[in-house]
Amino acid sequence: MTAYFIRRFLLIVPTFLGITILIFVITRFVPGGPIERIIAQAQQQALEGGGTAVSETVQRQPLSDDQIDLLKKYYGFDKPVLVSYVTWLGKLVRGDLGISTRYYDPVWEMIRERIPISLYFGLLTLIATYGVCIPLGIAKAIRHKSAFDDASSVLVFVGYAIPGWVAGILMILVFSSHWELFPLGELVGENFETMSLWEKALDLAWHSMLPLMAYLIGAFSFMTFLMKNTLMDNLAADYVRTAMAKGLTFRRAVFGHALRNSLIPIATTFGNNISVILSGSFLVEKVFNIDGMGLLGYESVVERDYPVVMGVLAISSMLFLVGNILSDMCVAAVDPRVKFE
Amino acid sequence: MTDGYPILAVNHLVAAFDTEAGRVRAVNDVSFSLEAGTILGLVGESGCGKSVTALSIMRLLPRPTGIIESGSIRLNDTDLVKLAPDQMQRIRGRRIGMIFQEPMTALNPVHRIGRQLVEVFALHRPDVDAGQRVQEAVALLSHVGIPEARARMDEYPHQISGGMRQRVMIAMALAGKPDVLIADEPTTALDVTIQAQILELILDLQKETGMAVLFITHALGVIAQICQDVAVMYAGQIVESAPVTALFKDPRHPYTQGLLTSMPRLSSENKSTLPIIQGTVPSLSQLPPGCLGPLFFTGTLGVPIGDGSEKRKAASCGKPKDGFSHPRRCAAKKGGAGACGGRCFANCGTR
Ligand SMILES: Nc1ncnc2c1ncn2[C@@H]1O[C@H](COP(=O)(O)OP(=O)(O)O)[C@@H](O)[C@H]1O
Ligand SMILES: [Mg+2]
Numbered sequence: 001m002t003a004y005f006i007r008r009f010l011l012i013v014p015t016f017l018g019i020t021i022l023i024f025v026i027t028r029f030v031p032g033g034p035i036e037r038i039i040a041q042a043q044q045q046a047l048e049g050g051g052t053a054v055s056e057t058v059q060r061q062p063l064s065d066d067q068i069d070l071l072k073k074y075y076g077f078d079k080p081v082l083v084s085y086v087t088w089l090g091k092l093v094r095g096d097l098g099i100s101t102r103y104y105d106p107v108w109e110m111i112r113e114r115i116p117i118s119l120y121f122g123l124l125t126l127i128a129t130y131g132v133c134i135p136l137g138i139a140k141a142i143r144h145k146s147a148f149d150d151a152s153s154v155l156v157f158v159g160y161a162i163p164g165w166v167a168g169i170l171m172i173l174v175f176s177s178h179w180e181l182f183p184l185g186e187l188v189g190e191n192f193e194t195m196s197l198w199e200k201a202l203d204l205a206w207h208s209m210l211p212l213m214a215y216l217i218g219a220f221s222f223m224t225f226l227m228k229n230t231l232m233d234n235l236a237a238d239y240v241r242t243a244m245a246k247g248l249t250f251r252r253a254v255f256g257h258a259l260r261n262s263l264i265p266i267a268t269t270f271g272n273n274i275s276v277i278l279s280g281s282f283l284v285e286k287v288f289n290i291d292g293m294g295l296l297g298y299e300s301v302v303e304r305d306y307p308v309v310m311g312v313l314a315i316s317s318m319l320f321l322v323g324n325i326l327s328d329m330c331v332a333a334v335d336p337r338v339k340f341e
Numbered sequence: 342m343t344d345g346y347p348i349l350a351v352n353h354l355v356a357a358f359d360t361e362a363g364r365v366r367a368v369n370d371v372s373f374s375l376e377a378g379t380i381l382g383l384v385g386e387s388g389c390g391k392s393v394t395a396l397s398i399m400r401l402l403p404r405p406t407g408i409i410e411s412g413s414i415r416l417n418d419t420d421l422v423k424l425a426p427d428q429m430q431r432i433r434g435r436r437i438g439m440i441f442q443e444p445m446t447a448l449n450p451v452h453r454i455g456r457q458l459v460e461v462f463a464l465h466r467p468d469v470d471a472g473q474r475v476q477e478a479v480a481l482l483s484h485v486g487i488p489e490a491r492a493r494m495d496e497y498p499h500q501i502s503g504g505m506r507q508r509v510m511i512a513m514a515l516a517g518k519p520d521v522l523i524a525d526e527p528t529t530a531l532d533v534t535i536q537a538q539i540l541e542l543i544l545d546l547q548k549e550t551g552m553a554v555l556f557i558t559h560a561l562g563v564i565a566q567i568c569q570d571v572a573v574m575y576a577g578q579i580v581e582s583a584p585v586t587a588l589f590k591d592p593r594h595p596y597t598q599g600l601l602t603s604m605p606r607l608s609s610e611n612k613s614t615l616p617i618i619q620g621t622v623p624s625l626s627q628l629p630p631g632c633l634g635p636l637f638f639t640g641t642l643g644v645p646i647g648d649g650s651e652k653r654k655a656a657s658c659g660k661p662k663d664g665f666s667h668p669r670r671c672a673a674k675k676g677g678a679g680a681c682g683g684r685c686f687a688n689c690g691t692r
Contacts, residue, residue, distance in 0.1 A: 236403065238446040244401055245441075246513060247434030247464045249427070256460075257449050264451075336497045337450055 001332065004340040008325045012318075019317045020092065024085050027306045034101040035071050037304050039063055075101065088310075097311035102303050107311040110296065117187065118293040124208065125215045126273050129223055132216075134266070137227025142254065144232060152224075160221035165283035168214035172287065175210060182210050185289035211288040215281065223266070230265050234258040264335050271327030274319055347374035347415075348553050349398070349437075349521050354412035356390075356397045359405075366410070367393040369577035375521065380547060380554040382564035382585070384600070385574030391557045392442075394574075395525045398555075399439055400429045416521070435465045438514030442526040444506035448498040454509055455494030458482065458516060465517035478516070485512045486542055504535035508542065515546065522547070525557045540567060561604050565589060573597045 027033075042062040063071075072078045076087065091098065097107035136156075140149045159167075175181045183189065189203045234240060235258050243253040282294035293312065300308035332338045356368040368390045375381045383391050396402045398414050400421060414421040416436060421429065433439075441447040449457060455478060462474040469477065475494070482490035485508045498506055507527060514522060524543060528536035544567050547554050556568060564571050565585060572582035573596065581594040592598045 238441060238443055239449040241401055242441065242447045242510070242513070243449065244430075245399055245433055245439045246461050247430055247432075247517065248460070249430055257452070260451050261449070335451060337499050 001340050005325065005329065008328070012321050012325075015321060016318060020089055020314065021085070023310050023313045023317075024088060027310055028081065028084075032304055033077075034075055034304055034306060035068065035077070037101075038071060039068075092314060097314070098307035100300075100305050100308050102300070102305040102308070107307045110308060111293070111311055111315065114291060114293045114296050117290060121208070121211065121215060121290075121292065122273075124212055125219065128212065128216055129219045130266075133220055133223035134227050134263075136220075137224045138231060138254075138259070140224070140228045141231035141235065144228075156221045156224050159217040162217060163283070164214040164218050164281055165287050167217045168210065168284055168287040171210045171213060183207050185287070187290050211284060211290060214284045214287070223269070226265055226269075227262065231258060231262040234261045237261070260334060264331060267330035267334050268327050270330045271323040271325065272320070274323040274326060346377055348377040348417060349555070350374040350413075350415045351394070351398065352413045352415070354394065354397060354414060355410040356393050356402060356407065357410050358407050367577055368397060370412070371574070371577070371579050372412075373572045373579060373582055375553050375555050376570075377520075377553050378551050379569040380544075380556050380567055382568035382571040383555060383557045383574060384559065384561055384564050384571060386559055389574045390577040391559075391574055392525055395439065395523045395555065395557055398523060399433060399437060400424070400426075401433075434461060434514075434519065435517040436519055437521045437523060438517060438519035439523040439525065440507070440510045440514045440527045442529050444503050444510055444530060447510055448506055450498055452497075453494065454482075454496055454498065454501070458494075458509065458513055461513050461516035478512075481512045481516060482509070485509075485515075485546070486538070487512075502535075503531055504539065507531060507535075507539055511539075511542065511546070515550070518550070519552060521553050521555065523555045523557070526559065528563065529559070536563075543567070561600055573600065 039062065046062050069078070076084045079087070088098070095108065097111070099105065100107055100110060103110070136152060140152060143149050162170075171182075172184060176184045183206065187204070187207050188200075189195075189207065192200060192203060195203060231254075235254065237258070240253050240258050243257045244250065248256065282292075282298035284290075285292045285295040286298075296308065297312040299305075300312065328340065332340060351374065352372050354368055354371045355366060357364050357366045371390070371394055373381065373383070383394065385391055393402065393407070396407070397409050398421065400409075402408065409422055412422065416432065419432075421432065424432070448454070455475065458478045458481070459474050462469060462477055463471075466474070466477075479490045479494060482493060487493050487505060487508050493501065493505070493509075498509075501509070511527075522543075527543065528539050531539060540563065543554065543556070546552075556564070558564060568585050570582065571585050571588050572579045573588075573594065574580070575596050581588070581592070581597045583593075588597065589601065592601050
């Protein structure tokens with residue numbers, strides 16, 4: 001089995017290579033790159049700046065061919081595709097993601113700055129999802145068709161039907177604006193720097209409450225029902241009846257026998273979460289004015305900040321590849337029948 | 342072997358399921374008694390209610406759809422039907438052990454065999470310390486014929502064969518030293534040579550421990566090999582019960598006769614067609630009310646009606662001639678329930 005996982009990790013190399021080619025080709029050939037953006041900007045500046053000197057050239061094209069060639073050289077568009085791909089890949093492998101065409105900051109720095117924020121929300125969401133969905137799913141399975149089961153199903157489904165950012169806006173309206181119980185946004189308060197450690201923690205928790213709820217609200221349904229349904233299947237399984245026939249109480253048959261089997265499908269989802277941890281949701285981030293990876297990725301696409309787009313894509317696809325292998329490891333850990341050869 | 346007082350007595354047991362189509366009685370007024378130190382065979386075709394009977398005794402009918410509607414199940418002097426769940430839980434595994442039909446699914450796939458077996462010792466023999474439990478578990482595994490028992494302890498169910506798994510099941514059922522063992526088609530899912538070995542094992546263990554066994558099967562041949570008494574079940578009812586020799590020599594109920602004639606025998610002519618019982622068991626929700634007897638004798642149920650024999654006519658459920666009311670008519674000639682030696686077509690019951 002160790003050999004299998006080593007092979008899997010080695011397979012990451014060609015897969016990732018394929019992904020980089022895709023990323024490169026898409027950003028290179030989709031119209032509306034950074035040069036077009038700069039041209040548009042220059043156009044706008046000219047329009048705003050000189051009311052009198054609105055010449056024909058400005059209408060069509062404010063930059064000279066020389067200037068454009070310079071820009072192309074700057075962005076590396078002057079070289080043949082293959083050469084620039086290899087150059088980019090070489091830098092990528094060395095951890096150099098290039099410079100943002102919008103902020104002129106190193107891309108890696110920009111991503112690194114946001115990782116703690118996304119990681120913070122990602123981990124909290126993950127813990128809260130597993131922490132709530134697994135016990136809730138168990139309770140619902142054991143009390144299938146009870147009033148508790150029905151009521152919680154309604155809640156979970158309503159949550160599923162409402163997009164996280166809509167819930168975020170609603171919560172801001174009600175809890176922050178109307179009742180003023182929670183802050184309107186941001187991750188920390190204004191005088192965060194001057195607070196004691198304890199106050200900082202409280203402030204952070206207070207600010208995180210609503211965004212966390214917005215993140216969670218849609219995530220509950222899938223996991224809760226996965227847990228409930230697999231546990232119900234396992235409760236009806238022969239081996240649970242055997243366990244009871246041995247003299248175990250229902251409780252011990254559930255927690256000692258059925259539960260571990262029911263966690264197998266949950267384990268398959270576990271590894272994938274590591275990529276989710278870092279991606280976040282740009283809409284929720286936008287609503288709460290949180291500067292995380294989601295927002296960064298979204299804005300870089302809108303602004304054609306290709307080095308950032310490529311960097312974010314490369315990192316998240318790498319995480320996804322590793323996550324898949326982690327999932328398989330989790331499954332192998334909980335299910336002894338699984339043998340990867 | 343001991344006296345033969347009834348250690349387990351099932352009386353007028355009615356077990357039902359609440360289904361979409363309404364309540365279905367899978368076990369309908371079943372009575373039998375299992376005597377200490379003997380093996381009672383419960384035979385009948387698939388779907389006739391054997392497993393539901395067994396699960397009723399264990400109080401393990403699937404919840405919440407399966408319910409015991411009425412009747413009593415007495416283990417010595419305790420009525421299991423009336424026991425509280427925690428009391429019943431102390432009966433399972435310790436007083437009554439059970440083995441199931443499907444060795445493939447009856448063991449927990451993610452726990453090692455040792456752990457599943459030691460669990461029973463931990464439950465029923467709390468006085469024994471942990472190291473001792475493991476030793477006893479190993480000893481028990483070798484006792485039920487598992488080679489290299491110590492190594493098997495660390496294996497998972499999917500790593501051993503079906504026959505070995507069934508031996509593990511038997512070991513688990515016996516670990517609590519129960520007085521009664523319920524074996525629900527323990528050999529049906531195994532291939533023929535393994536079947537014979539498992540039967541022999543159960544028989545040996547029964548002789549050794551003196552426990553009583555309720556042996557459920559759909560094969561009369563198996564009954565002939567190991568049982569003292571037999572009860573024949575059809576569509577949720579027991580249609581005939583008798584000592585094995587008597588039943589094979591002189592089956593009274595046409596369904597039993599059908600079963601017997603459809604059994605392949607060494608003495609039957611080479612390459613002759615095997616008689617079969619025609620038709621299928623009617624759907625439980627569509628059974629006509631009252632006695633099933635008339636169905637058999639008119640051929641509705643497809644039991645072969647050959648030469649119009651007197652015996653069968655005598656067995657039919659007509660108007661009571663012998664002074665006994667309909668629900669408990671007796672197949673034996675005159676003289677009443679006592680004279681039939683327990684061989685009643687019991688339960689032409691009110692439904
Ligand atoms: N969980 C259930 N829900 C509804 N009906 C059931 C259930 N289990 C068994 N039955 C019905 O009870 C009858 C007897 O089943 P069973 O005792 O398993 O038969 P067998 O004699 O083959 O062991 C069958 O007709 C079956 O359809
Ligand atoms: Mg059965």
